[in-house]
Amino acid sequence: MGKTKELYAQTFQQDFSDYYNIIKYNMINYELMDEVMSTITSKCRVNDNEFLTQTKESHITEARYLFYAACTKNGIGPSDISRYMKNKGLDVAHSTVIYGINKIQKAAKKDKMIAELLNQYK
Numbered sequence: 001m002g003k004t005k006e007l008y009a010q011t012f013q014q015d016f017s018d019y020y021n022i023i024k025y026n027m028i029n030y031e032l033m034d035e036v037m038s039t040i041t042s043k044c045r046v047n048d049n050e051f052l053t054q055t056k057e058s059h060i061t062e063a064r065y066l067f068y069a070a071c072t073k074n075g076i077g078p079s080d081i082s083r084y085m086k087n088k089g090l091d092v093a094h095s096t097v098i099y100g101i102n103k104i105q106k107a108a109k110k111d112k113m114i115a116e117l118l119n120q121y122k
Contacts, residue, residue: 028080033071036121040067043117052090062107064092065100066117069108072101073121 041051044063051063071081078097085092108115 028084029074029076030084032074033076033081033084036070036074037067039120040070040117052085052088054090061100062104065104065107066114068097068100069104069118070121073118 046063078094081097082092082094
């Protein structure tokens with residue numbers, strides 16, 4: 001049996017409507033992430049099914065790492081990336097996203113093509 005916001009307002013003798021107007025939730029920008037995923041998969045020549053398959057094949061994991069880093073450059077955090085990937089059907093741990101970002105940033109210092117691809121984003 002849960003309490004409603006009206007019951008809380010009566011209990012604490014406060015009107016919580018102002019708090020609901022003040023709080024702004026940061027929603028995941030699925031459109032941007034879909035666009036980034038589409039760009040990365042086409043550049044890496046990986047289809048969506050391969051991209052979202054649990055595998056350790058290097059060309060697929062590198063594409064995912066590029067996706068993680070590109071999303072991060074657009075202001076999307078690792079937990080949102082993890083939540084997006086889970087929504088798409090691949091359960092990716094928060095630590096895996098961070099590992100991938102770090103790995104691809106190191107690779108970008110050595111590989112000009114990776115650096116150029118990442119520089120397309122903010």
